Amino acid sequence: MATYSNQHWLLSHIRNSFISTDDTGMCETVMLSDDMPKHYLRKFNSSAGVESHRRRPLKPPLVSTQTERNIRHPDAPMQEVDFVCYPGLDLSDDEEDMSTHSFDIQMYPEVGAHRFRSNTAQKLEKLDIAKRRAARIKSINYNEEVQPPDDKDFFKRKEIPNIKPNISPKEKKSNDDELSDEGVQSMLTEQLAKSPKQTQNKFVEFARFDGTSQVGMQTKRINVYLNMLPEPDRNYPLKVCVLSTAKIQEVIGFVCYKTSQQYPDVPLKSLQHYGLYMTEDNDDMEDFPPLDNREPCSKFGFSHLTLAERRPLAPVTRVDYPGQLGTKSMTSEDDKANLADAAVRALKNITLNGGAADPGGGATGGGGGGGGDESPHDNVKEYEKRLLNHNDMLEAPMHRSFRLNIIDKRFFKSDVTLGISGERIEIDQYKNAKFWPQKKPVSTPIDAVAHCEIVERRQLKALLRIWLKSNSSSSSLPSGCTSAPINASVTTLNTGTGSSSAGIAHSPSSPGNSFGFFSTTSNIRFKHYDFDTDTHTAEQIHGKLNCILEMRSSELRREFLQQRERKLERQQVKKQLKL
Amino acid sequence: MEAMGDQLILATGGYDHTIKVWQAHTGNCIKTMRFVETSQVNALDRTPDKTRLAACGYQCIRLYDLESNCTAPVINFDGVQKNVTRLGFQEDGNWMFTAGEDHHVRIWDMISAPPHCSRVFDCESPVNAACLHPNQVEIGMGSQNGNVFLWDVKSEKHECIVPEVDASIQDVAISPDGHYLAAANNKGNCYIWSLCSSPDQKMSTMRPTKKITAHSRYILRCKFSPDSRLLLTTSGDGTACLWKTSDFSKWRELSIENYWVWDAAFSADSKWLFTASSDGVARLWKLETKTPTREYTGHTKAITALSFKDEIIRKVNH
Numbered sequence: 001m002a003t004y005s006n007q008h009w010l011l012s013h014i015r016n017s018f019i020s021t022d023d024t025g026m027c028e029t030v031m032l033s034d035d036m037p038k039h040y041l042r043k044f045n046s047s048a049g050v051e052s053h054r055r056r057p058l059k060p061p062l063v064s065t066q067t068e069r070n071i072r073h074p075d076a077p078m079q080e081v082d083f084v085c086y087p088g089l090d091l092s093d094d095e096e097d098m099s100t101h102s103f104d105i106q107m108y109p110e111v112g113a114h115r116f117r118s119n120t121a122q123k124l125e126k127l128d129i130a131k132r133r134a135a136r137i138k139s140i141n142y143n144e145e146v147q148p149p150d151d152k153d154f155f156k157r158k159e160i161p162n163i164k165p166n167i168s169p170k171e172k173k174s175n176d177d178e179l180s181d182e183g184v185q186s187m188l189t190e191q192l193a194k195s196p197k198q199t200q201n202k203f204v205e206f207a208r209f210d211g212t213s214q215v216g217m218q219t220k221r222i223n224v225y226l227n228m229l230p231e232p233d234r235n236y237p238l239k240v241c242v243l244s245t246a247k248i249q250e251v252i253g254f255v256c257y258k259t260s261q262q263y264p265d266v267p268l269k270s271l272q273h274y275g276l277y278m279t280e281d282n283d284d285m286e287d288f289p290p291l292d293n294r295e296p297c298s299k300f301g302f303s304h305l306t307l308a309e310r311r312p313l314a315p316v317t318r319v320d321y322p323g324q325l326g327t328k329s330m331t332s333e334d335d336k337a338n339l340a341d342a343a344v345r346a347l348k349n350i351t352l353n354g355g356a357a358d359p360g361g362g363a364t365g366g367g368g369g370g371g372g373d374e375s376p377h378d379n380v381k382e383y384e385k386r387l388l389n390h391n392d393m394l395e396a397p398m399h400r401s402f403r404l405n406i407i408d409k410r411f412f413k414s415d416v417t418l419g420i421s422g423e424r425i426e427i428d429q430y431k432n433a434k435f436w437p438q439k440k441p442v443s444t445p446i447d448a449v450a451h452c453e454i455v456e457r458r459q460l461k462a463l464l465r466i467w468l469k470s471n472s473s474s475s476s477l478p479s480g481c482t483s484a485p486i487n488a489s490v491t492t493l494n495t496g497t498g499s500s501s502a503g504i505a506h507s508p509s510s511p512g513n514s515f516g517f518f519s520t521t522s523n524i525r526f527k528h529y530d531f532d533t534d535t536h537t538a539e540q541i542h543g544k545l546n547c548i549l550e551m552r553s554s555e556l557r558r559e560f561l562q563q564r565e566r567k568l569e570r571q572q573v574k575k576q577l578k579l
Numbered sequence: 580m581e582a583m584g585d586q587l588i589l590a591t592g593g594y595d596h597t598i599k600v601w602q603a604h605t606g607n608c609i610k611t612m613r614f615v616e617t618s619q620v621n622a623l624d625r626t627p628d629k630t631r632l633a634a635c636g637y638q639c640i641r642l643y644d645l646e647s648n649c650t651a652p653v654i655n656f657d658g659v660q661k662n663v664t665r666l667g668f669q670e671d672g673n674w675m676f677t678a679g680e681d682h683h684v685r686i687w688d689m690i691s692a693p694p695h696c697s698r699v700f701d702c703e704s705p706v707n708a709a710c711l712h713p714n715q716v717e718i719g720m721g722s723q724n725g726n727v728f729l730w731d732v733k734s735e736k737h738e739c740i741v742p743e744v745d746a747s748i749q750d751v752a753i754s755p756d757g758h759y760l761a762a763a764n765n766k767g768n769c770y771i772w773s774l775c776s777s778p779d780q781k782m783s784t785m786r787p788t789k790k791i792t793a794h795s796r797y798i799l800r801c802k803f804s805p806d807s808r809l810l811l812t813t814s815g816d817g818t819a820c821l822w823k824t825s826d827f828s829k830w831r832e833l834s835i836e837n838y839w840v841w842d843a844a845f846s847a848d849s850k851w852l853f854t855a856s857s858d859g860v861a862r863l864w865k866l867e868t869k870t871p872t873r874e875y876t877g878h879t880k881a882i883t884a885l886s887f888k889d890e891i892i893r894k895v896n897h
Contacts, residue, residue: 133651140687140694142640142659149688149697154673155733158715160757184806186847186889188587191604192872204606207877208859212611217879243879261607 008041201260203268206253211241218244220297224255225279227308229266237304238262244298248276248291255307269309279306396547397422402540404464404533413532420541422548425449425466427529444468446552450526450560452545454538462538463530466545469556470525524559588645589853589887590632591861592620593841594880598634600645601861603853603887606873612650615639622665622842623886627672632886635663640677654694665709676718678709684720686732700730700737708750713757714776717783721748727762727770731782740785742770752810754803759824760785761810763798769812771827789827793820800842804849809866811852813840819854821866833864841882847889857881 004010149155201207211219223237240258242251252274260268275290279302290310291300399421405413406427419426428441448469456463531538549557587603592614600610614620618636625632625645631653632643640663642654661680668675668689674697675687684706686698704724711718712729720728725746730737746764753760757776763769772785794814802811809830810822819840821831833840835856842855851872852864861875861882 136649137652138654138693140654140656142656142685144696146699147688147695147697154688154697155716157733158670158713160713184848184891185893186850187892188603188846188851188889189848190892191587192851195604201605201607204874204876207608208879210608210611210877 011040201257203253203257203260203271206250206257209242209246209250209254211243218298220244222251222297222302223304224276225304225306226255226259226263226266227306228268229263233263242297244296246297247293248295248297248300249293251297252276252293252307259307273309274307275310277306277308278302279304393547393551396544396551400544402533402537404531404537404541407463407530407532416531418531418541420545420548422446425545446548447554447556449545449549450554450556451549452542454542455530457535457538460534461532462535463532464538464541465528465530467526467528467560470527524556524563526560526563587887587889589844589861589875589885590623590625591855591875591878591882591885592623592634592636593855593859593878593882593884594619595859595878596620597878598623598632598643599875599877600632601875601877603863604873606863606875608875608877610645610648610650611877612643612652614641619881620884621662622667623884624667625886625888626668627670629888633666633668633675634884635666635677637662639663640666661705664705664707667709667711669711669715676709676711678706678720680705680707680723682706682722684709684718684730698732698735700728702726702728707748708762710751710753712753712774712783713755714783717753719751719753719760719762721751721762723747725764727751727760729760729774729783729785734782736782738782738785740772740787742787742790743768749798750800750802752801752803754807754810754824755805756807757783758807759788759803759810761801761803763793763801763812765797767792767794767796767798767814767816769793769798769801769810769822771810791822791827793822794818797839799839802843802845804845805847806849809845809849811843811845813843813854815839819843819852821852831866831869833869835862839881842885844885844887845889846887847891853885853887855882855885857883861885 211217211221219241220243221239221241223239225237226234228234238255238258240251240255242254246254249271253271255276256268256271256274259266275293277290278288290308291305399419401417401419403415403417406416408414414429417426417428419428424443424445426441426443449466450469451467453465453467454462455465531541533541588609589601589603590598591601592598596614596616596618598612598614598620599608600612601608614634615636615638618639620634621636623632623634626642630644630646632645634641634643638659638661640656640659641652643650644653659679663677663679665678666675673688673690675689675694676684677687678684682702682704684700684702685696687694688697700718700720702720702722704722704726706720706722708721709718716731716733718728718730718732720726720730722728725741725744725748727740727742727748728737742762743764743766746766746768748762748764751760751762753774757774760772760774761769762772769791770787771789771791773788774783774785776783791812793812794816797815798812799815800811800813803809803824804811808824810824810827811819812822813819817834817836817838817840819833819835820829821833822828823830833852833854835854835858839857840854841857844853845851850866852866854862854864856862859876859878859880859882861878862871863873863875864870865872
């Protein structure tokens, strides 16, 4: 109970409670930047760190702090009493994460609504239902004794009318591949003739996600409001039962299938036009983006959803962190916050651009079956392309690791894992690498990364270069496995792609091509790592990393690009001078 | 749920422990019923009045009401041992036969209340197949040790033939005109006998007529078309073959590659064929052109049994 008087604890608690009871899967996006407890803690720590030296010997009187506690000055610096850190929470980043942010807490949706009943009560009820059901089922004993029928005519032989002679002449007439018509028509033939082929449901492939009466499979019941229906119908949800394993995309397909059965007159578009939106049970659609198509429906706890045409420019629901080798990265909230800001900025840009560039888009989405649904094809394409970029941008900060070769001492290669996330890049020697002594992994904050480029492209292989701020002067970063090549290439800036000797791009110290770079305006030095990998991976890394860097639009990157430009200019001047 | 009314329905059941009822001409699933959790569906048949659907499987026989919305069975058999492989109804619905791996074929009196067993035949080996002669008193049966029986339920006489040693009979069929009995085995062979009934109303006699090397593998079902002009064999080799009964030459081959074709049913005019296969899809084929016209998707596992009851609505004048 004592903890309820602790602001930090309360803030953390509220935040955690929100996250752990959130059905939407949205919290990670929404709350990414708002870890207030952490902000306060950080502020408190920094102010405390400064003041503690001064204050400790002075021992300020208790009275003054108490008054301050009661009358809070909005701009007053953070005081110890203002924000008492919960003991044990001011540890290092990682440990702290463990204690305050329990993302693994799984809450059942039942909790809160009503408590679980005991197992016995549930079992008894089940038995009761089974009994009642059994009462309606007639039971026959399979092994009972044989009672021959009393009635002599119980088994009655039936004469089979002989129809054979009628057929033979016809059969002779027909050729080998044709069976003669006996002159009858069945009900099925008639009904099939009445229903042309088109009536075959185009969503029929999703019928298999039907969860009704499935035995031994998890199913999920959802009430879905159908936004495309006319007024009275759309207020009543369609009740569906789907397999829990169905992805949202498949749920949409199944709902479309059901809809087309129930409302055969309502024209449905193809699947990608629709999204499932969160909804209150009074069928008010909420302003969130639709659920992620790729997620299994079991992930979401909603009882009510709305199927509606996708709103333009809101296609992404959440950023998820595929944890290949990496951690489920919710560490270092500060970096995250920056990143989220950057992402939001980027999104705003897109939105603005989109609104201006695509006047048809508004009509298509907003109309909801108005006149604009026949938008030109390239419009759609353009839209899709934008979605793609949009997705790229959101996915870029997710941790992902690649396996490639680092080029060590100019020609030795060693197998490494390169991990890239929105916070840092990490290079770790691959564990099973033979011959070479194990080297320490290197971790570089993304702030220190300036640029990524593909310097050389061959048929299958590519040479990838990542430029970093050289920290030869500062000692804050560990210098690990590649210290030798780093030193070799520090202070050089290679413009391999542009210069004449592109062929030996990974030779930063080759005389014709390297320049010491001591700019007058800034003395930032850059170093680079070279990697050898296949073209596809190289492009992926190139795209991902530059996407992250562009979103952050850091000083460092600008500096790097400026330096490079100046250098190019200088080269050109040199060339001209030579000429 | 729509009322069944007089719409034509197709019933399918399989390894996903469910029985689905489809609107035959659209392919829409009308109703799904839970079968027994531990069993696949071995065979399905509808009562002649079309109101009930009987299904059998491992240690179970159940009858479902097709007209109510209830998906629970209305009749359940207790104490069933082993697999029940086939069941079927006499044309008035007076009695039902079941064949099982407990070596027995039983006749169930369905008009007395409660239903009870009125005849038993012991095949001395697991019974894989049974079918009713159109004369409504004889039952053709096939057993796992390769015996083919013809049993007169009225006189309780029977006849037994072993067409091929070391082969298990998988299915038997009698043509609707009463002329042929076909038995298909696990080697892919199909044997045909001509049935001759003497005028003094004694049991039919079987005269060997033809052996067809129908498939390279396991035959799962054989069936005659309602007009008795076609014999169908479905197999584990991914095909269903249609043979003309005039000379037992192959007429059509329908292929569902890489999947077993477990069961099939003709339309009343013998122009259409439903197939059930292990890809979990039931198909409707137009036999004339061999084109699949409808697909019935919804089962999550192999479909092993289907039932379709059609009727002739009119004679077409030529």
